[in-house]
Amino acid sequence: MRMYKLVYDIVPDDTIQTVIRLSDMVYIPFENANSDYQTYLAWVSEGNKPFPADIVSSVTSAPLTPQEKLAAAGLSVDDLKTLLGIS
Numbered sequence: 001m002r003m004y005k006l007v008y009d010i011v012p013d014d015t016i017q018t019v020i021r022l023s024d025m026v027y028i029p030f031e032n033a034n035s036d037y038q039t040y041l042a043w044v045s046e047g048n049k050p051f052p053a054d055i056v057s058s059v060t061s062a063p064l065t066p067q068e069k070l071a072a073a074g075l076s077v078d079d080l081k082t083l084l085g086i087s
Contacts, residue, residue, distance in 0.1 A: 004028075004040055004050035016053055 007018040007027065017030045019040055028036045044050070064072070070080060081087070 002049065002051050003043065006050050006053040008053045019050055022051075 003022055005020045005022060006016045007020055009015060009017045019028050019030070019037075020026065021028060021036065021040070026036065028034060028040055031037055040050075067077060070076060075083075
């Protein structure tokens, strides 16, 4: 029975550095000092395989401008000035 699922981390090279334990949906980082990770490694060494990670396509986009960030929050520059008490 598959008890884990691999997860792509949001890092520059889209590597898999985390696994989810499906019984309680806990994210387990690939860190040797983590006892849950050691349990996962033992499970894999017994011949078990996790569910594969969902396919994620890397999207590279330019950072948002301050105005775009405000618009995403439903605000304009004038709205922000009013909220901050700036004329």
